[in-house]
Amino acid sequence: xxxxxxxxxxxxxxxxxxxxxxxxxxxxxxxxxxxxxxxxxxxxxxxxxxxxxxxxxxxxxxxxxxxxxxxxxxxxxxxxxxxxxxxxxxxxxxxxxxxxxxxxxxxxxxxxxxxxxxxxxxxxxxxxxxxxxxxxxxxxxxxxxxxxxxxxxxxxxxxxxxxxxxxxxxxxxxxxxxxxxxxxxxxxxxxxxxxxxxxxxxxxxxxxxxxxxxxxxxxxxxxxxxxxxxxxxxxxxxxxxxxxxxxxxxxxxxxxxxxxxxxxxxxxxxxxxxxxxxxxxxxxxxxxxxxxxxxxxxxxxxxxxxxxxxxxxxxxxxxxxxxxxxxxxxxxxxxxxxxxxxxxxxxxxxxxxxxxxxxxxxxxxxxxxxxxxxxxxxxxxxxxxxxxxxxxxxxxxxxxxxxxxxxxxxxxxxxxxxxxxxxxxxxxxxxxxxxxxxxxxxxxxxxxxxxxxxxxxxxxxxxxxxxxxxxxxxxxxxxxxxxxxxxxxxxxxxxxxxxxxxxxxxxxxxxx
Numbered sequence: 365x366x367x368x369x370x371x372x373x374x375x376x377x378x379x380x381x382x383x384x385x386x387x388x389x390x391x392x393x394x395x396x397x398x399x400x401x402x403x404x405x406x407x408x409x410x411x412x413x414x415x416x417x418x419x420x421x422x423x424x425x426x427x428x429x430x431x432x433x434x435x436x437x438x439x440x441x442x443x444x445x446x447x448x449x450x451x452x453x454x455x456x457x458x459x460x461x462x463x464x465x466x467x468x469x470x471x472x473x474x475x476x477x478x479x480x481x482x483x484x485x486x487x488x489x490x491x492x493x494x495x496x497x498x499x500x501x502x503x504x505x506x507x508x509x510x511x512x513x514x515x516x517x518x519x520x521x522x523x524x525x526x527x528x529x530x531x532x533x534x535x536x537x538x539x540x541x542x543x544x545x546x547x548x549x550x551x552x553x554x555x556x557x558x559x560x561x562x563x564x565x566x567x568x569x570x571x572x573x574x575x576x577x578x579x580x581x582x583x584x585x586x587x588x589x590x591x592x593x594x595x596x597x598x599x600x601x602x603x604x605x606x607x608x609x610x611x612x613x614x615x616x617x618x619x620x621x622x623x624x625x626x627x628x629x630x631x632x633x634x635x636x637x638x639x640x641x642x643x644x645x646x647x648x649x650x651x652x653x654x655x656x657x658x659x660x661x662x663x664x665x666x667x668x669x670x671x672x673x674x675x676x677x678x679x680x681x682x683x684x685x686x687x688x689x690x691x692x693x694x695x696x697x698x699x700x701x702x703x704x705x706x707x708x709x710x711x712x713x714x715x716x717x718x719x720x721x722x723x724x725x726x727x728x729x730x731x732x733x734x735x736x737x738x739x740x741x742x743x744x745x746x747x748x749x750x751x752x753x754x755x756x757x758x759x760x761x762x763x764x765x766x767x768x769x770x771x772x773x774x775x776x777x778x779x780x781x782x783x784x785x786x787x788x789x790x791x792x793x794x795x796x797x798x799x800x801x802x803x804x805x806x807x808x809x810x811x812x813x814x815x816x817x818x819x820x821x822x823x824x825x826x827x828x829x830x831x832x833x834x835x836x837x838x839x840x841x842x843x844x845x846x847x848x849x850x851x852x853x854x855x856x857x858x859x860x861x862x863x864x865x866x867x868x869x870x871x872x873x874x875x876x
Contacts, residue, residue, distance in 0.1 A: 388461075388480040390417070391470050394438055397422040397431060400470060409482055411454030425451045438465065438476065448483070460487045513551065515758045517853035521548035522764040525855050526771075552853045569607045569707070571732045574638050574662050575599045577613060585621055585636075592631035599638045604660045604729035612703045619700050620664035620723050627668030627721060637663045641726060654710050658729040665722035671715040679713060700725075747773040748860075750797035750867055754778040755785040755813060756829075757805050761852075765800065768856040769863065782808035789817050796824050798867060803830035827866050829854070 382389060388406035392399045402410075402417035412420070423431040430449060437447075451459045462481040467474065524544045531538045578599060586595050617636075624634050641661045643654055671679070679697055700723075704711050708728050715721035752774050756762035759780065766776045777792065779785035782805060789796060799817060801810040814826045829850040848866045850859065 388482070390478045390480075391468070391475050392422060392478065394435060394474070394476050397435060400475060406480070409453070409459070409480070410451070416454075427452065458484075460484045514852035515761055517548050517552050519760045519764055521545060521552070521853055522768065522856055522859075524548065525857065526764075526768070529856075548853070569609050571605050571730065572608055572610055572613065573603065573605060574613070574660060574727075575601075575603050577610060578617065578636055578638065578662070581614060581617060585618075588618070588621060589625045589634060593625060593628055594631075594633045596633060596635045597637075598635060600640060602640070603638050604640050604658070605732055606660050606707075606727040607730050607732075608707045608727060609703075612707070616700045616703050616725060617662070617664070619697065620725075623697065623723075624664055624666035624668065624721070627666050627670075632667035632720075634667075635663075635665045637661075637665070639663075640729065643726065654726070659709070659726040660729045661724055661726050663722055663724040665720065667720045670717045670719050670721055671713075672717050676713055676715060746864065748864065748867065749773055749775075751775045751777070751792075751795060752798045752800055752863070753785060753789060753796050753817075753824075755780075755782060755799070755801040755805070755810065757781055757802060761802075764856075765859060768859055769800075772860050774863070781805060782810075782813040785813060786816065789821065796821055798863065799824055799826045800863070801826070801828060803828050825866050825869075827862060 382391075382401070382403050385403060386405055388409045389403045390399055390406060391401040399417050399420045399422070402412070402414050404414075406412075406417065407414055410417075410425070421431075422434065425431075426434055426449060434449065448460060448462050451461050453459055460483050462483050464479045466477045466479070468477045469475065470477075524541050528538065528541045528545065531541065578597060582595075582597070589595060621634065621636075628634070639661045641659045643656055643659055645656050647654065647656070701711060704725050704727070710726050712724045712726070713721065714724070748769070752769055754762060754765055754769070754776055756765060756778070757780055762778055762780065766778050769776050777788050777796075779788055785799075785801070796817075799814055801813055803810040805813075810828055810830075814828075818824055818826070825848070827848045827850060829852060848862070848869075850862050854862075
């Protein structure tokens with residue numbers, strides 16, 4: 365075969381391989397930086413036509429500084445097998461690409477063939493995974509701190525109430541004790557937010573119609589945002605149902621509305637929207653925490669200041685706030701994150717500086733009728749006569765619970781650990797009507813202790829208490845109907861009411 369024909373066939377083969385290759389490719393002049401050719405895959409990835417590519421230089425895609433560095437590495441023969449660069453597509457999207465460069469001859473001149481792998485999606489998933497791991501670590505720390513604080517707050521608020529109960533209405537010390545109670549209640553609210561973020565709180569889910577929940581809060585939300593903000597509701601009529609704790613979802617909505625209000629200091633429009641959504645495999649592939657399926661969306665959007673990418677990256681971190689000193693705890697969106705995640709959902713934020721923010725909450729859709737709410741009658745709690753076995757490793761909490769129950773007429777035997785509790789239960793000849801036990805204790809959990817004791821005392825009822833929930837008790841933080849649970853911090857009144865409720869429930873079951 366003549367040399368000329370061989371070169372012609374070789375050129376055809378190269379052009380065929382170049383054009384039909386599924387990997388994006390360029391050919392460029394390393395001296396001038398001009399792009400000489402681009403294949404169809406490159407045109408699809410970057411949005412430029414092959415003709416438009418031929419009018420570009422490296423700086424149009426790399427940016428000036430990166431293009432200079434890229435060429436310098438080539439000229440210094442520092443080229444690695446591949447390297448990662450940020451490129452800009454025609455529509456402004458930033459692409460993360462892995463680049464491999466090979467020297468070739470093109471049109472009789474030295475040129476460079478660049479082959480690209482688009483790793484934008486992979487980088488986004490890696491960043492989501494890093495963020496999820498960071499949030500999980502912070503959540504474990506927050507949950508542990510909240511647990512320890514809840515023990516202390518149980519003691520503070522508990523003894524304050526006991527003192528308050530013994531003070532007359534005109535006692536000069538009454539105001540001081542009331543202030544201690546108020547401070548304890550505020551501290552308890554903060555620890556509840558930490559527990560929500562760390563997904564270690566107890567949820568009591570019901571089948572909810574989010575449209576009814578939103579309209580029921582409408583008047584309060586309007587008062588909350590003020591007259592200079594226009595509140596608009598866009599609620600889908602055939603909205604699906606979700607399984608969630610109504611009080612917690614109300615807290616999610618309130619936090620999102622407050623943040624939207626604060627982003628519009630000069631007024632604006634706040635929109636609450638509900639809709640049915642199907643999140644497919646493609647969407648789930650771009651969001652590491654999302655499972656494909658049918659969801660109900662509730663979105664809160666504002667026309668406010670918006671946020672940059674750096675702010676959005678830290679949005680759900682506890683104690684991170686863009687508000688001034690004293691104007692925010694930084695726990696609002698952390699609480700939203702924890703509640704939604706614990707409810708099996710996800711949160712997506714869309715925002716640009718100067719163009720407002722939209723926060724979309726997705727909760728799994730279920731096909732069940734909404735739960736009908738019933739009013740609970742307020743009643744006086746009768747005194748008790750039953751025998752209670754109390755197990756709590758925190759001495760001051762144990763003393764408070766024992767003292768509270770004894771004042772109400774109960775016979776209380778207390779133990780500092782499960783081993784001592786087992787010994788008491790084995791040696792005590794009479795009935796033990798109720799076991800009140802902390803959930804998390806050294807060596808043996810409250811759940812394990814209850815199972816052991818109920819083998820010999822099946823009629824004994826159990827009340828669990830804890831500063832945070834334990835998976836062995838509540839299974840991912842969602843309370844089972846047959847489990848009685850008292851969340852720390854609690855007041856003596858809440859304790860005696862819960863004890864009476866559990867014992868009366870036992871009596872009713874015995875009659876049935």
